[in-house]
Amino acid sequence: MEFFSKILNLPDVASAHGAGIDQFIIYIHLLMAALFVGWLGYFLYTVFRFRSSANPKADYAGAKSHFSSYAEVGVAAIEALLLLGFAIPLWAKAVDEFPTKKGDAKTDPIEIAIQGQQFAWNAHYAGPDGVWGKQGIQHASATNPFGLDSADAGAKDDVTCLREPFYVPLNRDVICRISSMDVIHCFKLPRMRVTQDAIPGMTIPVHFKATKPGDYMIICAQLCGNLHSTMKGEFKVVADAEYAEWFAKKAASGGAQSFE
Ligand SMILES: [Cu+2]
Numbered sequence: 052m053e054f055f056s057k058i059l060n061l062p063d064v065a066s067a068h069g070a071g072i073d074q075f076i077i078y079i080h081l082l083m084a085a086l087f088v089g090w091l092g093y094f095l096y097t098v099f100r101f102r103s104s105a106n107p108k109a110d111y112a113g114a115k116s117h118f119s120s121y122a123e124v125g126v127a128a129i130e131a132l133l134l135l136g137f138a139i140p141l142w143a144k145a146v147d148e149f150p151t152k153k154g155d156a157k158t159d160p161i162e163i164a165i166q167g168q169q170f171a172w173n174a175h176y177a178g179p180d181g182v183w184g185k186q187g188i189q190h191a192s193a194t195n196p197f198g199l200d201s202a203d204a205g206a207k208d209d210v211t212c213l214r215e216p217f218y219v220p221l222n223r224d225v226i227c228r229i230s231s232m233d234v235i236h237c238f239k240l241p242r243m244r245v246t247q248d249a250i251p252g253m254t255i256p257v258h259f260k261a262t263k264p265g266d267y268m269i270i271c272a273q274l275c276g277n278l279h280s281t282m283k284g285e286f287k288v289v290a291d292a293e294y295a296e297w298f299a300k301k302a303a304s305g306g307a308q309s310f311e
Pocket residue numbers: 167170235236237271272273274275279282
């Protein structure tokens with residue numbers, strides 16, 4: 052597998068479900084490579100075999116062998132295997148099955164509201180009280196893109212990262228709820244193998260578990276305006292202790308400062 056990942060130039064995987072996605076990408080490429088070589092070979096064979104100099108008169112009976120039907124059935128069978136054996140189970144595990152909260156603050160999934168905005172990424176956490184601050188469109192502004200209500204007590208400790216890196220703990224489930232402030236963007240974390248469109252008016256959850264510490268890039272994978280190519284974001288995967296320290300500091304300094 053590693054050999055094929057290198058050939059396909061896949062970025063180093065850094066999430067728990069990423070290897071399954073890569074495996075699937077590799078199988079599809081292998082099938083496509085076999086089809087490319089097979090059909091091209093067959094095409095070249097027919098060009099040679101039925102050249103006009105060797106076949107001055109057309110053969111009205113045509114092909115008698117059933118080889119091409121068998122080949123078609125074989126290809127369809129492999130495609131069915133990829134779909135039923137790999138794609139659907141992978142979708143069920145990596146997309147459908149969401150990690151659930153068990154009431155343990157140390158292992159429960161971290162929830163982050165992610166917002167695409169021309170041309171940056173913003174993040175919003177509920178804060179240490181675990182309560183999401185009230186939001187309203189009337190409060191939304193350039194400095195308060197999440198529209199947090201400064202009068203709401205639940206919003207006081209909310210953590211927001213506007214156009215700056217947000218943090219996630221290592222080896223912990225992370226649920227990102229993706230939305231957009233303006234146009235359609237696409238939240239793509241190449242090394243986590245996560246891609247989800249950010250659509251105004253919708254909140255779409257995705258989840259992953261980062262397995263390697265480091266700084267990671269978020270890119271926008273949906274053409275969203277003049278500066279689409281500059282729409283990059285960053286997040287850091289750090290150990291639990293460092294995450295807790297960052298989160299506490301951020302909450303104490305007040306997500307509230309972004310109200311103004
Ligand atoms: Cu964008």
